[in-house]
Amino acid sequence: MLLALGMSVATSTVTLAAPLAYPATERTDVAEQQFGETIADPYRWLENDVRVDPRVRAWVTAQNEATNTYLDTLPGRAGIKARLSQLWNYERFGIPEKAGGNYFYTRNSGLQNQSVLFVRKGLDGTPRQLIDPNLWAKDGATALAEWVPAKDGKRLAYAVQDGGTDWRTIRILDVATGEPLPDEIKWAKFTAISWAHDGSGIFYSRFSEPRAGEVYQALNENQQVYFHRIGTPQSADRLVYATPDRPKLNHDATVSDDGGWLVIRSSEGTDERYELVLLDLRKPDAKPFVLVRGLDHNWVPVGSQGDRLTFITNKDAPLQKLVAFDMADPPKAAATMRDIVPQSTSMIDGATMVGDSILVAYLVDAKSEVRRFGLDGTARGKVPLPGIGTAQGFEGEAGDPETFFSFASFNLPNSIYRYDTDSGKVTPFALPKVAFDPGDYVVEQRFYASKDGTRVPMFVVHKKGLDHRGGAPTLLYAYGGFNLAQRPGFNPANLAWMEMGGVYALANIRGGSEYGEAWHDGGRLAAKQNVFDDFIAAGEYLIAQGITTSDKLAIQGRSNGGLLIGAVVNQRPDLFAAALPQVGVMDMLRFDRFTAGRYWVDDYGYPAKEADFRVLRAYSPYHNIDSGRRYPAILTTTADTDDRVVPGHSFKYVAALQAADIGDRPHLARIETRAGHGSGKPTDKLIEEYADMWAFAAKWTGLEMPSGR
Structure with a gap:
C-alpha cells in the first residue's frame, strides 16, 4: 500500500572538503508496505522523465555542474x-x-563520430559511400543502427537511432543511386530486419505508438510482426503475427536462406527460451503454425538446405547442439528433429552455413574456437584464427564458400579476415594501423577460487615489464548476467589505462554463458549473490597475488554490471578505492515498471513475489547504502535518453549516496545529454566520458596521469 505521495519540504545538503559541495536534493516521505516491510523511496520523483519534469532537469543540471x-x-x-x-x-x-555481387561494410576513418556505410561491386571493386550518418545531426548523436541488403543487393534497409534511444526508424535505400526511397517505418524496437527473397519488402517487429510523454518510459508490450511492401505507406503494412492474448511476448522474424520460410521466435524475457512459429512464404494464403510450443529452450536459426531447417538449441544439451527439422510435411515436422552437431565439452556460441560447411563457434574458457563441419555434421577440423581472442562473423549461405570474420583481443584491434571454406585459406581484408605496439602488452588468463570454491577465469593485461611490487593501480571489470559471455576485446580506453602503468582485469564471473546453462543459472535469481561473491573474490585474488592493493583497486561495470558495482560497493566498501557504475540497474524493487525492465525478471525475479522480493531487497544498491562505513570514490555515469535502463535508477542511487554518512570521498553523477544506453554513442562523447572516468579513477588509485590539464 502506498503510504504517502506528497512531497515534504525536507532537503539534504552534504558538504565535503572545499571546493566540492553536493547540490541539495529534495527528500520526500514516499514509502510502500511490501511483505510486511516499509520501503522508503524518498527520491522517487527523480524517476520522472528529464524531458518532461523541469525539477528533474534542474537536478541534472546541478549535478553535472558539481x-x-x-x-x-x-x-x-x-x-x-x-x-x-x-x-x-x-x-x-x-x-x-x-x-x-555487392560487398557492404562500414568504415570509420578514425575520429568520425559515426561509421560510414560503403559498398563495393566485387571484392576488389572501388569503394563507394552509401550512407554517412555524420551528416544527420550536428552533435553526431544520430546513428546508423541495423542495416540489411536485399538478397540481390539492389536495395538496402537501414535503421536510424537518434540520441541513443532503442527506438528505430527504418528506411530503404536504392543501392545503385544511393538515394533513399520515400518509405519510412516508425516505432520499431528490438527488431530484426529481414528481406523477402524477391526484394518486394521487409519483415520487422514494432510496438504501438506510445502515449505523449511516455515514449522513453512506458513498458514495452504487445510487439507485432509486420510486412512492409516497398513503395507503400506504413499504414498499409500487413500484420503477419501477433499474440494479443499473451502481451508480454516479443517476436523476431527472419526469412530462411532459401526464402521459403519465415521463422518467428517468441520470447517473454531475456532468457533464451523461445517458441518457434513458422509461416510458409511459398503459399500466399498460408497461416503461421507452431513448430515448437512452449518457452522452454533456445532455438537459433542456422540455415536451410532444401526442406531442412537447422537450429542451435539447448534442448537436452546445456552446452548447446545443432539439430535439423524436415519441413517436407510441415504438420509432422516437429517429430523429425535430429542431431546434426552434438553437444561438446565447450559452449556453442553461434553457427552459420557457408558453402558446403557449417561453421560452429565455441567458447573455450571465454576464448573463441571455430570448428568446421560438413552439412551432415561430419567434423572437418578447425578454422585457423590469428591468436587467442574473439572471432565473430562468418555470415554466408550454402553454396557460396566465401565468408568474413573479425578477430580482436585486449591488445589487438578488430581486424577483418576473409575465409574460403573450399580452400580453407584465411586472408586479411582490413588490418588497422594503430599508434601502439601490440607486442608491448602481456595478456594472461588466470583462474581463482570464489567464496564457494567455484573456479572462475580472469584475464589480466598490462604492459610488459610492469613493476607492480607494492601493487599497481588496477581496473577490474565484469558483467555477470543475462547469459552474456565477456570475451577478449579491444578498447582504446583500456589501452590508455595500461599505458599509464595500470593493470586491466576482466573477471568472467557467473551469470554469463562462458560455461553454458549452469554458469548462467549459478548467477541469477536466488543465486545472484554468487555474482557479487565472484567479483569480490576477484578483487581479493588480485590483492593476494600482489598485483594491486585495496587503495589502488578501481572497479567498473555497465548496465547489469552497474548493478554489480553498486552491490559490491555496499557489501565491501573497504575493498575498493574507486568505483565506476555505468547506466546501472540500481532500484531492484521497481526495475520492472519501465521500458524493457519487465524482461529482466528472468535474471532478477519478480519484485511482487515475496521470495524474489527478499533476494532483491538484500542486494538492491539503492536500498542498501550503509551509512557509517567509509565508501570508495564513486562516479556514476548515465544518460538522459537511456530508455533501456532509465536514468532514474542512477539519479536515485546518487541522491542516496550523497545523503548518506559514507565518508569524505566524492560520490558524483556524470549525466550525458542526447545519449542512451551506449549503442550509437558518438566517438567524441566516448572519448570525453572515458577521459573523465580515468582521471577520476587515477586520482583515487594513485595512477600517474599525463602532464597537463
Whole structure:
C-alpha cells in the first residue's frame, strides 16, 4: 500500500572538503508496505522523465555542474583525453556482408563520430559511400543502427537511432543511386530486419505508438510482426503475427536462406527460451503454425538446405547442439528433429552455413574456437584464427564458400579476415594501423577460487615489464548476467589505462554463458549473490597475488554490471578505492515498471513475489547504502535518453549516496545529454566520458596521469 505521495519540504545538503559541495536534493516521505516491510523511496520523483519534469532537469543540471567543477580540478585530465584521441584515431572496418555481387561494410576513418556505410561491386571493386550518418545531426548523436541488403543487393534497409534511444526508424535505400526511397517505418524496437527473397519488402517487429510523454518510459508490450511492401505507406503494412492474448511476448522474424520460410521466435524475457512459429512464404494464403510450443529452450536459426531447417538449441544439451527439422510435411515436422552437431565439452556460441560447411563457434574458457563441419555434421577440423581472442562473423549461405570474420583481443584491434571454406585459406581484408605496439602488452588468463570454491577465469593485461611490487593501480571489470559471455576485446580506453602503468582485469564471473546453462543459472535469481561473491573474490585474488592493493583497486561495470558495482560497493566498501557504475540497474524493487525492465525478471525475479522480493531487497544498491562505513570514490555515469535502463535508477542511487554518512570521498553523477544506453554513442562523447572516468579513477588509485590539464 502506498503510504504517502506528497512531497515534504525536507532537503539534504552534504558538504565535503572545499571546493566540492553536493547540490541539495529534495527528500520526500514516499514509502510502500511490501511483505510486511516499509520501503522508503524518498527520491522517487527523480524517476520522472528529464524531458518532461523541469525539477528533474534542474537536478541534472546541478549535478553535472558539481561534477564538472570537481573533474576540472584533476591534473592530467586533458592529457588523458589527448592520448585517447590519438589511440582512437585509427581506421576501423565492419565485417563485410555480400549480396548480389555487392560487398557492404562500414568504415570509420578514425575520429568520425559515426561509421560510414560503403559498398563495393566485387571484392576488389572501388569503394563507394552509401550512407554517412555524420551528416544527420550536428552533435553526431544520430546513428546508423541495423542495416540489411536485399538478397540481390539492389536495395538496402537501414535503421536510424537518434540520441541513443532503442527506438528505430527504418528506411530503404536504392543501392545503385544511393538515394533513399520515400518509405519510412516508425516505432520499431528490438527488431530484426529481414528481406523477402524477391526484394518486394521487409519483415520487422514494432510496438504501438506510445502515449505523449511516455515514449522513453512506458513498458514495452504487445510487439507485432509486420510486412512492409516497398513503395507503400506504413499504414498499409500487413500484420503477419501477433499474440494479443499473451502481451508480454516479443517476436523476431527472419526469412530462411532459401526464402521459403519465415521463422518467428517468441520470447517473454531475456532468457533464451523461445517458441518457434513458422509461416510458409511459398503459399500466399498460408497461416503461421507452431513448430515448437512452449518457452522452454533456445532455438537459433542456422540455415536451410532444401526442406531442412537447422537450429542451435539447448534442448537436452546445456552446452548447446545443432539439430535439423524436415519441413517436407510441415504438420509432422516437429517429430523429425535430429542431431546434426552434438553437444561438446565447450559452449556453442553461434553457427552459420557457408558453402558446403557449417561453421560452429565455441567458447573455450571465454576464448573463441571455430570448428568446421560438413552439412551432415561430419567434423572437418578447425578454422585457423590469428591468436587467442574473439572471432565473430562468418555470415554466408550454402553454396557460396566465401565468408568474413573479425578477430580482436585486449591488445589487438578488430581486424577483418576473409575465409574460403573450399580452400580453407584465411586472408586479411582490413588490418588497422594503430599508434601502439601490440607486442608491448602481456595478456594472461588466470583462474581463482570464489567464496564457494567455484573456479572462475580472469584475464589480466598490462604492459610488459610492469613493476607492480607494492601493487599497481588496477581496473577490474565484469558483467555477470543475462547469459552474456565477456570475451577478449579491444578498447582504446583500456589501452590508455595500461599505458599509464595500470593493470586491466576482466573477471568472467557467473551469470554469463562462458560455461553454458549452469554458469548462467549459478548467477541469477536466488543465486545472484554468487555474482557479487565472484567479483569480490576477484578483487581479493588480485590483492593476494600482489598485483594491486585495496587503495589502488578501481572497479567498473555497465548496465547489469552497474548493478554489480553498486552491490559490491555496499557489501565491501573497504575493498575498493574507486568505483565506476555505468547506466546501472540500481532500484531492484521497481526495475520492472519501465521500458524493457519487465524482461529482466528472468535474471532478477519478480519484485511482487515475496521470495524474489527478499533476494532483491538484500542486494538492491539503492536500498542498501550503509551509512557509517567509509565508501570508495564513486562516479556514476548515465544518460538522459537511456530508455533501456532509465536514468532514474542512477539519479536515485546518487541522491542516496550523497545523503548518506559514507565518508569524505566524492560520490558524483556524470549525466550525458542526447545519449542512451551506449549503442550509437558518438566517438567524441566516448572519448570525453572515458577521459573523465580515468582521471577520476587515477586520482583515487594513485595512477600517474599525463602532464597537463
